[in-house]
Amino acid sequence: MPGEPDEPVQPDQAAVLAAERAHLAASRAALRRMREHASGLSADVAADWVSKQYLESLLDQRVAALADHPDAPLFFGRMDRDVRPDGPDVPAEDSDLPAVMYVGRRHVHDGDEGRPLVLDWRAPVSRAFYQAGPTEPMGWRLRRRFGFQAGELTAFEDEPLDGGDLGPSRILTEEIERPRTGPMRDIVATIQPEQDAIVRADLPRTVCVQGAPGTGKTAVGLHRAAYLLFTHRERLARAGVLIVGPNRAFLAYISAVLPALGEVKVEQATVDDLLGAPTAGEPARVAALKGEARMADVLRKALWLHVRKPVDGLVVTRGSARHRLADHEVREIAAALRGTTRYGSGRAAFAQRLAHQILVRMERRGEAPDDRVQDQVARSAPVRRVLDEVWPKLTPEQVLYRLLSDADFLRRAAKGVLDDDEQAALLWAKPARSHRSAAWTAADRALLDELNDLIERTPSLGHLVVDEAQDLSAMQLRALGRRCGTGSATVLGDIAQGTTAWSARSWKDVLTHLGQDGDVTELTLGFRVPGTVLDYAARLLPHVAPTLERPRSLRPGAGALDVRRVADPVTDAVDAAREALARPGSVGLIVPDAAADAHAAALRSAGLEHGVLGPDSGGDARLLLVPATLAKGLEYDHVIVAEPAAIAAAEARGLARLYVVLTRAVTSLTVLHREDLPAELAGRSM
Numbered sequence: 001m002p003g004e005p006d007e008p009v010q011p012d013q014a015a016v017l018a019a020e021r022a023h024l025a026a027s028r029a030a031l032r033r034m035r036e037h038a039s040g041l042s043a044d045v046a047a048d049w050v051s052k053q054y055l056e057s058l059l060d061q062r063v064a065a066l067a068d069h070p071d072a073p074l075f076f077g078r079m080d081r082d083v084r085p086d087g088p089d090v091p092a093e094d095s096d097l098p099a100v101m102y103v104g105r106r107h108v109h110d111g112d113e114g115r116p117l118v119l120d121w122r123a124p125v126s127r128a129f130y131q132a133g134p135t136e137p138m139g140w141r142l143r144r145r146f147g148f149q150a151g152e153l154t155a156f157e158d159e160p161l162d163g164g165d166l167g168p169s170r171i172l173t174e175e176i177e178r179p180r181t182g183p184m185r186d187i188v189a190t191i192q193p194e195q196d197a198i199v200r201a202d203l204p205r206t207v208c209v210q211g212a213p214g215t216g217k218t219a220v221g222l223h224r225a226a227y228l229l230f231t232h233r234e235r236l237a238r239a240g241v242l243i244v245g246p247n248r249a250f251l252a253y254i255s256a257v258l259p260a261l262g263e264v265k266v267e268q269a270t271v272d273d274l275l276g277a278p279t280a281g282e283p284a285r286v287a288a289l290k291g292e293a294r295m296a297d298v299l300r301k302a303l304w305l306h307v308r309k310p311v312d313g314l315v316v317t318r319g320s321a322r323h324r325l326a327d328h329e330v331r332e333i334a335a336a337l338r339g340t341t342r343y344g345s346g347r348a349a350f351a352q353r354l355a356h357q358i359l360v361r362m363e364r365r366g367e368a369p370d371d372r373v374q375d376q377v378a379r380s381a382p383v384r385r386v387l388d389e390v391w392p393k394l395t396p397e398q399v400l401y402r403l404l405s406d407a408d409f410l411r412r413a414a415k416g417v418l419d420d421d422e423q424a425a426l427l428w429a430k431p432a433r434s435h436r437s438a439a440w441t442a443a444d445r446a447l448l449d450e451l452n453d454l455i456e457r458t459p460s461l462g463h464l465v466v467d468e469a470q471d472l473s474a475m476q477l478r479a480l481g482r483r484c485g486t487g488s489a490t491v492l493g494d495i496a497q498g499t500t501a502w503s504a505r506s507w508k509d510v511l512t513h514l515g516q517d518g519d520v521t522e523l524t525l526g527f528r529v530p531g532t533v534l535d536y537a538a539r540l541l542p543h544v545a546p547t548l549e550r551p552r553s554l555r556p557g558a559g560a561l562d563v564r565r566v567a568d569p570v571t572d573a574v575d576a577a578r579e580a581l582a583r584p585g586s587v588g589l590i591v592p593d594a595a596a597d598a599h600a601a602a603l604r605s606a607g608l609e610h611g612v613l614g615p616d617s618g619g620d621a622r623l624l625l626v627p628a629t630l631a632k633g634l635e636y637d638h639v640i641v642a643e644p645a646a647i648a649a650a651e652a653r654g655l656a657r658l659y660v661v662l663t664r665a666v667t668s669l670t671v672l673h674r675e676d677l678p679a680e681l682a683g684r685s686m
């Protein structure tokens with residue numbers, strides 16, 4: 001690659017580098033001018049105080065967005081048009097394209113002439129940078145990728161688009177292998193064609209990505225959010241975009257990507273953040289049952305069982321007059337409304353219809369009541385009494401408390417849906433004294449959310465990105481589906497990495513529970529994990545997800561795998577960590593959860609500085625001790641896995657957990673074991 005320190009730069013290449021550096025300098029200067037111009041704009045033109053505040057905040061955002069980050073290259077690629085007279089026909093809308101375009105994180109233009117110096121990677125025209133290839137050059141002749149160090153342009157790599165195989169990009173490989181410290185980085189300079197197709201899918205389309213470990217699902221989901229916000233800025237700024245991830249440690253890990261792409265207004269949350277954190281646990285078997293979509297029917301029935309037949313009619317006294325509705329009339333009004341709307345609005349409508357009928361009675365007697373009288377009657381004590389008796393005000397907690405504590409009520413609600421054993425499993429052994437003091441599990445939280453939506457509509461966001469979606473129950477997916485009911489979703493996951501008792505077996509089911517129509521795309525080219533390591537981990541694949549295609553790796557990774565039988569994985573992990581720390585990059589020591597304390601003590605007594613990953617904390621130490629159940633979605637340059645057999649034995653889907661754990665390494669994986677390896681992993685070499 002021209003410009004690399006180990007390769008002498010030829011004179012003509014030196015000239016190219018010098019010209020490109022000059023373009024970088026000109027672009028930086030133009031960006032500075034754009035920023036100065038934006039800083040000089042005044043919000044005084046606003047007509048009123050509120051508009052002025054709004055305008056000021058927009059201008060502040062604009063100025064912040066135009067900041068030049070010295071470490072982030074202003075552009076990372078360039079495309080040269082094919083301008084040969086016998087070159088390809090260019091679509092009319094593209095005929096005014098420049099002969100050369102630079103692609104970067106944002107638009108930069110020359111103030112005087114408005115000439116584009118750098119085009120935003122999300123602009124339609126930039127698509128060619130990611131998609132053009134020798135078989136479809138899209139009207140371009142050459143793609144040039146740039147290498148940067150500390151914001152300085154140091155190298156370039158040319159890919160002619162006029163025929164021939166391009167071969168692997170060294171800039172891409174180096175970008176992947178660049179040692180990691182701290183949170184996840186963006187991949188905007190090296191998004192691959194199949195990833196780009198997902199990133200740029202239309203907003204109304206829900207896309208679902210099945211991707212083997214390290215194929216870039218998370219990265220693609222985040223870049224898609226940035227792309228959608230750029231392309232549909234106004235709509236999505238209003239409706240909102242939300243990223244849902246498995247835990248806080250994961251969210252902390254991905255938190256820097258969107259701000260680096262200029263998007264600071266995207267919410268990130270765990271399912272617990274959205275539905276409420278659990279205050280109790282329960283056996284996986286019960287949680288799995290509560291997570292099934294059948295529970296939605298039980299809940300609907302349970303809620304509507306609260307609407308009772310009226311025993312008495314309604315009598316409203318106004319002045320000296322008494323107005324009556326017979327019990328059968330009240331019953332007819334309730335029956336007409338029952339189940340046709342949400343419970344809460346049905347209740348409000350019931351009160352209004354009762355009041356309306358009273359008004360009809362008044363009119364018959366020659367009175368002329370107006371709408372205000374109808375409201376007064378709807379709020380009057382007699383109507384409220386009927387309302388409480390027939391259509392009581394309910395909270396989700398009241399309904400679920402009753403369902404899980406009252407066997408008779410559960411039987412009625414679950415009739416034809418849950419069998420006797422299932423009902424028995426749901427009932428609390430020792431119910432709390434009331435719904436107020438009840439403790440709720442994670443599965444209960446999804447049930448409460450469903451009930452809440454049956455009572456009052458849940459507002460929808462514009463777009464939802466759901467990562468590690470394979471681990472969500474049907475009821476949790478329904479809860480997320482409500483939050484993008486009028487929008488769309490990007491659903492990311494890997495069936496093989498499903499570790500919950502309710503993990504999805506098919507993406508079609510996931511989309512159904514989410515309530516979204518969508519296409520499923522499969523990514524199988526792994527960027528993170530070297531080939532030797534990926535092949536080793538993939539020995540587990542036939543046992544955890546037999547239908548999935550075997551993943552391939554972009555990098556062969558000779559020498560990346562080291563599997564050792566040791567006398568004591570706890571003490572040997574200290575030595576392995578020390579060896580790994582002698583190399584550049586991050587080190588993750590992934591251990592069975594039950595052994596985490598012992599490993600921490602061993603690292604401490606050896607004086608090895610380290611962090612310990614917790615469910616709520618990221619941790620940016622170079623050496624991180626990672627309990628196996630928290631490793632999902634994360635990656636380290638060097639990974640040491642201690643005692644795979646114990647990781648596999650610790651939970652029902654332990655082999656899937658082991659598959660996750662073995663696929664976290666970017667550069668090297670060291671496996672330390674005293675016990676025999678699980679037979680599925682030992683394979684032929686056992």
Ligand SMILES: Nc1ncnc2c1ncn2[C@@H]1O[C@H](COP(=O)(O)OP(=O)(O)OP(=O)(O)O)[C@@H](O)[C@H]1O
Binds near residue numbers: 172190215527634
């Ligand atoms: N096009 C790319 N260019 C450079 N790096 C990439 C590219 N695609 C993915 N990567 C890198 O590969 C690694 C894995 O990506 P990511 O975490 O998004 O994968 P994933 O599919 O979500 O993995 P997992 O299922 O194991 O969590 C990251 O370091 C990411 O930056």
